[in-house]
Amino acid sequence: MSNSGSVTIHDVARRANVAVSSVSRVLSNHPDVSIKMKTKVEAAARELGYSPDPVAQSLRRGTTNLVGLVVRDYANPFFAEVISGIEEVLTEAGYTLIVTSSGREATQETERITMLRQRRVDALILATVSDKSTSTRKAISAFKKPVVLLDREFPRLSTASILLDHASGLQAGTTDLLSKGHRRIALITGTPDIRPTRERVRGFEQAYRDAGIDPAEATEIAVVFSASFAHEKAVELLRLPVRRRPTAFIAGGVQATIGILEAMSELGIRAGDDVSLIVCDDLPWLRVMRPQISSVSRDAVDMGRAAADMVLSLLGGSTPSSVMLPTTYHVRETTQFAPGSRR
Amino acid sequence: MSNSGSVTIHDVARRANVAVSSVSRVLSNHPDVSIKMKTKVEAAARELGYSPDPVAQSLRRGTTNLVGLVVRDYANPFFAEVISGIEEVLTEAGYTLIVTSSGREATQETERITMLRQRRVDALILATVSDKSTSTRKAISAFKKPVVLLDREFPRLSTASILLDHASGLQAGTTDLLSKGHRRIALITGTPDIRPTRERVRGFEQAYRDAGIDPAEATEIAVVFSASFAHEKAVELLRLPVRRRPTAFIAGGVQATIGILEAMSELGIRAGDDVSLIVCDDLPWLRVMRPQISSVSRDAVDMGRAAADMVLSLLGGSTPSSVMLPTTYHVRETTQFAPGSRR
Numbered sequence: 001m002s003n004s005g006s007v008t009i010h011d012v013a014r015r016a017n018v019a020v021s022s023v024s025r026v027l028s029n030h031p032d033v034s035i036k037m038k039t040k041v042e043a044a045a046r047e048l049g050y051s052p053d054p055v056a057q058s059l060r061r062g063t064t065n066l067v068g069l070v071v072r073d074y075a076n077p078f079f080a081e082v083i084s085g086i087e088e089v090l091t092e093a094g095y096t097l098i099v100t101s102s103g104r105e106a107t108q109e110t111e112r113i114t115m116l117r118q119r120r121v122d123a124l125i126l127a128t129v130s131d132k133s134t135s136t137r138k139a140i141s142a143f144k145k146p147v148v149l150l151d152r153e154f155p156r157l158s159t160a161s162i163l164l165d166h167a168s169g170l171q172a173g174t175t176d177l178l179s180k181g182h183r184r185i186a187l188i189t190g191t192p193d194i195r196p197t198r199e200r201v202r203g204f205e206q207a208y209r210d211a212g213i214d215p216a217e218a219t220e221i222a223v224v225f226s227a228s229f230a231h232e233k234a235v236e237l238l239r240l241p242v243r244r245r246p247t248a249f250i251a252g253g254v255q256a257t258i259g260i261l262e263a264m265s266e267l268g269i270r271a272g273d274d275v276s277l278i279v280c281d282d283l284p285w286l287r288v289m290r291p292q293i294s295s296v297s298r299d300a301v302d303m304g305r306a307a308a309d310m311v312l313s314l315l316g317g318s319t320p321s322s323v324m325l326p327t328t329y330h331v332r333e334t335t336q337f338a339p340g341s342r343r
Numbered sequence: 344m345s346n347s348g349s350v351t352i353h354d355v356a357r358r359a360n361v362a363v364s365s366v367s368r369v370l371s372n373h374p375d376v377s378i379k380m381k382t383k384v385e386a387a388a389r390e391l392g393y394s395p396d397p398v399a400q401s402l403r404r405g406t407t408n409l410v411g412l413v414v415r416d417y418a419n420p421f422f423a424e425v426i427s428g429i430e431e432v433l434t435e436a437g438y439t440l441i442v443t444s445s446g447r448e449a450t451q452e453t454e455r456i457t458m459l460r461q462r463r464v465d466a467l468i469l470a471t472v473s474d475k476s477t478s479t480r481k482a483i484s485a486f487k488k489p490v491v492l493l494d495r496e497f498p499r500l501s502t503a504s505i506l507l508d509h510a511s512g513l514q515a516g517t518t519d520l521l522s523k524g525h526r527r528i529a530l531i532t533g534t535p536d537i538r539p540t541r542e543r544v545r546g547f548e549q550a551y552r553d554a555g556i557d558p559a560e561a562t563e564i565a566v567v568f569s570a571s572f573a574h575e576k577a578v579e580l581l582r583l584p585v586r587r588r589p590t591a592f593i594a595g596g597v598q599a600t601i602g603i604l605e606a607m608s609e610l611g612i613r614a615g616d617d618v619s620l621i622v623c624d625d626l627p628w629l630r631v632m633r634p635q636i637s638s639v640s641r642d643a644v645d646m647g648r649a650a651a652d653m654v655l656s657l658l659g660g661s662t663p664s665s666v667m668l669p670t671t672y673h674v675r676e677t678t679q680f681a682p683g684s685r686r
Contacts, residue, residue: 066462074426074442080418087444091451096458099417099442101430108434115439119409119462227627261631284570285628288604 007050016044067311068116069099069125070109076254078281078300079127082150085304086125093312095122106133113139121145123311128152130193146314148307153195160320162307166196166280167203169296169327173250173278174207176294176331181341182248182276183213186220186237188230188260189252197223200252200280220246230259238267238275247338248276254283261289272334282330291333298327350393359387410654411459412442412468413452419597421624421643422470425493428647429468436655438465449476456482464488466654471495473536489657491650496538503663505650509539509623510546512639512670516593516621517550519637519674524684525591525619526556529563529580531573531603532595540566543595543623563589573602581610581618590681591619597626604632615677625673634676641670 009027013020018041025033026041044050067090071079083099090097100116102109106129113136116124123146128136131152140147140157149161177185187204190197201221208215220237224230230251237246251257257279264271271277272291279286282297306323314320352370356363361384368376369384387393410433414422426442433440443459445452449472456479459467466489471479474495483490483500492504520528530547533540544564551558563580567573573594580589594600600622607614614620615634622629625640649666657663 073423074417075420075423077418077420080416080423083417083444087446091446096455097443100439101426103430103434112439258628258631261628265631265633283628285601285604285626288601288608289631290608 007048009050011048012041012044012050015048016040063122064120065095066119066121067095067097067123067125067308068119068121069097069127070112070116071099071101071127072104072129073101074099077283078254081300082127082304082307085301085306086308087304088301089305089308089312093308095311102129104129106130106135109133110135110139113143117143117145123147123315125150125307125311126152128154128194130191131195132193146311146320148310148314150303150307151195158320160310160314161322162303162310163322163324164196164199164298164303165324165326166199166296166298167206169298169329170200170203170250170252170280171207171210172329173294173296173335174204175210176329176335177248177250177276177278177338178207178211178213180276180335181338183338184219184244184246185248185250186222186234186246187250187252188222188224188233188256189250190255191223191225197252204250224256224259227255227258227262230256231262232259234260234263235267238263238269246275248278248335251277251279253280257281257283257286272336276336276338277334278329294332294335295330296327297330298325350391352393354391355384355387355393358391359383405463406465407463408438409462409464410438410440410466410468410651411456411462411464412440412470413455413459414442414444414470415447415472416444417442420626421597424643425470425647425650428644428649429651430647431644432648432651432655436651438654445472447472449473449478452476453478453482456486460486460488466490466658468493468650468654469495471497471537473534474538475536489654489663491653491657493646493650494537494539501663503653503657504665505646505653506665506667507539507542507641507646508667508669509542509639509641510549512641512672513543513546513593513595513623514550514553515672516637516639516678517547518553519672519678520591520593520619520621520681521550521554521556523619523678524681526681527562527587527589528591528593529565529577529589530593530595531565531567531576531599532593533598534566534568540595547593567599567602570598570601570605573599574605575602577603577606578610581606581612589618591621591678594620594622596623600624600626600629615679619679619681620677621672637675637678638673639670640673641668 009020009023013023018037022037023041026038069086087097100112102112109129124143125148127150131154137154137157140159147159149159151164153161174185189200192198205215222233224233249260251260269275271293278294278296280296282295286293303325306325310323352363352366356366361380365380366384369381412429430440443455445455452472467486468491470493474497480497480500483502490502492502494507496504517528532543535541548558565576567576592603594603612618614636621637621639623639625638629636646668649668653666
């Protein structure tokens with residue numbers, strides 16, 4: 001069905017015995033075309049097996065039905081689910097998603113956004129490396145077509161965003177730990193350069209303040225960028241003298257979750273029995289763990305669907321807006337009373 | 344630095360006071376250009392802030408410095424690592440990787456390959472849904488530029504492939520289980536429509552034959568497509584009467600691994616103590632499990648690098664060839680003697 005590139009619009013014009021510009025008008029559904037001309041050109045195109053070149057066509061029309069997504073890296077299982085939600089909606093609407101990665105580098109991110117702009121994608125969905133990068137902000141401004149941010153907030157950019165309410169979920173989890181007598185809770189999380197981390201810290205501290213406790217005095221907040229950092233940090237904290245050792249951990253991301261669980265396994269510490277634990281995201285493999293781990297979860301597929309819906313509505317002419325999706329605290333078996341406070 | 348699209352090649356020609364065709368020749372590095380002309384045009388382009396339109400340029404040159412990758416889905420953590428290996432090599436060489444997914448559907452796969460061809464990617468890397476699909480084979484044939492298959496073998500296609508030696512690793516693991524007295528070993532694996540599954544089954548059966556045992560009599564080979572199927576299948580097998588129950592499981596993929604571990608957790612069966620277990624791939628989260636799980640591993644990042652190296656060498660004019668990478672059996676704590684055969 002698809003032409004190999006050998007049949008051109010000129011061949012179709014010759015076969016139909018009309019001008020090239022007439023063929024072009026028919027193929028681009030120009031309103032000023034007679035039924036007779038349309039029939040003649042379409043018959044010639046069919047006979048020659050001609051199908052329009054989408055790149056040339058997109059140069060004329062200025063649309064490609066491509067949507068670009070830039071992720072920080074491909075290794076986050078949460079993003080695999082977000083992407084499946086985006087693809088589900090876009091494929092249904094006749095759009096194709098192409099994904100590229102910034103490799104967690106603002107420079108590469110800027111290059112990728114520019115590449116996608118030059119490739120004429122109709123819209124961009126971005127989970128940027130940071131929401132503070134000037135070069136990224138400039139690349140987004142230069143894009144001029146719909147942009148949807150995934151859980152990012154750039155100051156002075158009027159883009160659409162799909163946001164998650166991390167603060168509420170984390171606040172609920174922290175409040176549960178505080179009510180069970182925990183005071184020294186270690187929150188191990190990612191970089192504060194992105195909104196999810198800042199919101200998690202905000203929810204965490206709010207729970208302390210609501211309980212009348214100064215968060216600065218009572219907790220550790222460690223920022224980690226990899227599972228091995230999280231592992232090291234957790235080992236260090238778990239080896240502190242009993243009086244200073246955290247009685248509970250909160251893992252704010254998959255790297256932190258792996259690092260903390262690894263440290264506990266290694267030191268022979270059971271989550272729940274010895275040290276309480278809450279993780280962010282119900283990763284598929286957490287189902288194999290016993291005891292079952294308490295979590296603050298979010299619906300990744302739904303987030304993807306919301307981002308794609310937003311893209312389609314922006315392409316339809318809507319004004320950019322923000323959508324806030326919930327997170328939910330699930331109490332399972334790893335949030336127990338702190339030692340000495342069980343009643 | 345990048346032009347917003349308002350400055351054209353015509354403006355540069357006017358400013359330099361030369362013909363448009365001369366500007367075009369300079370910008371495409373045509374050999375038949377005087378130094379004087381080159382200097383004049385480049386100065387005008389610089390003054391106007393003109394940078395060539397890469398889409399228009401790629402239409403002229405026929406190259407884009409883009410490499411397309413089609414994966415089955417984004418949810419496989421193994422692929423996240425393969426992609427990071429591919430990107431590392433391609434980015435270094437000035438190429439950009441764009442990823443799209445077939446959603447495990449041959450029809451969508453064919454569309455995606457066609458889309459990437461029409462977008463003028465310079466090469467394709469494919470982990471196809473199946474290596475038996477006719478429509479996919481046709482789409483690959485129509486591509487006409489370098490194609491590298493990831494662990495797939497299409498009959499009658501002279502593409503390059505990066506293959507993994509799954510059979511050897513699985514054979515080594517199975518031999519270890521047989522030597523420890525296991526006879527009823529359940530291999531739970533993915534679809535036989537792709538090479539990795541067929542090779543794993545081959546290695547498994549070879550180990551039986553080498554030990555003088557008929558694999559058909561002694562084992563279960565279950566094909567699963569999701570973690571929930573693997574879970575159901577494992578529960579079913581673990582609930583068999585003792586005489587028929589498998590004493591060991593081999594998980595041939597991440598879905599099978601999650602499903603089997605979940606079934607064991609649920610039924611209170613400890614891997615290693617009660618039932619032996621070997622999994623394929625050292626997934627990052629397996630590090631948190633105790634006892635430590637025996638595995639047949641492969642180097643995913645290395646596979647990605649090999650695929651990108653192959654792309655670059657094909658683009659440099661080399662003939663397509665196959666590269667075989669090893670898998671390694673790691674004996675850890677979950678491969679113990681079968682009940683009654685400990686000595």
